[in-house]
Amino acid sequence: MRISARADYAVRAALQLAAAPDDEPLKAEAIADAQDIPHKFLESILNDMRRGGLVTSRRGGNGGYRLARPAGSVSVADVIRVVDGPLVSVRGVRPPDLAYTGPAASLLPLWIALRSHVREILDGVSLADLATAQLPGKIVELANSPDAWDNP
Numbered sequence: 132m133r134i135s136a137r138a139d140y141a142v143r144a145a146l147q148l149a150a151a152p153d154d155e156p157l158k159a160e161a162i163a164d165a166q167d168i169p170h171k172f173l174e175s176i177l178n179d180m181r182r183g184g185l186v187t188s189r190r191g192g193n194g195g196y197r198l199a200r201p202a203g204s205v206s207v208a209d210v211i212r213v214v215d216g217p218l219v220s221v222r223g224v225r226p227p228d229l230a231y232t233g234p235a236a237s238l239l240p241l242w243i244a245l246r247s248h249v250r251e252i253l254d255g256v257s258l259a260d261l262a263t264a265q266l267p268g269k270i271v272e273l274a275n276s277p278d279a280w281d282n283p
Contacts (some may be wrong), residue, residue, distance in 0.1 A: 132212075132221065132249060140168045141176045141214040142207055146185065149202035149258040156188075156195030162211075176214055202262055208253035217237030218253060219246035 148163040151157050156267045159177055163170040177196055187199045199206060208218060217225055226242035252270065258265055273279065
């Protein structure tokens with residue numbers, strides 16, 4: 132699985148909003164500066180997040196962006212889906228819509244299992260978990276596995 136720059140930037144921007152004191156609106160420029168994200172690219176991402184119902188925006192001197200829901204109710208998967216679409220697809224097709232024959236027939240359950248585990252992990256971690264550095268135990272265990280990053 133590959134996490135796009137767009138998805139990485141979107142999650143980082145959402146985390147910046149999650150960490151804002153007293154749900155204070157943040158300007159796109161402040162988010163871009165804090166997370167070292169190209170401003171124009173971030174504006175596009177924030178617009179997608181607004182259309183997807185993850186953030187709200189207000190214009191003006193006291194304006195900016197804020198999360199539309201509490202950070203504990205927004206998963207990393209929610210953010211990625213809004214900016215990149217489905218979490219796992221094969222050639223742009225969701226695994227359940229694929230069909231294979233012959234020796235390749237067992238690929239379908241493999242892709243479905245992969246999709247299931249990616250969803251389980253990304254749906255199981257909220258912005259609040261990340262913003263407070265309180266990752267679920269299962270995630271910490273997986274991340275601390277000795278071979279987690281050994282193979283490309």
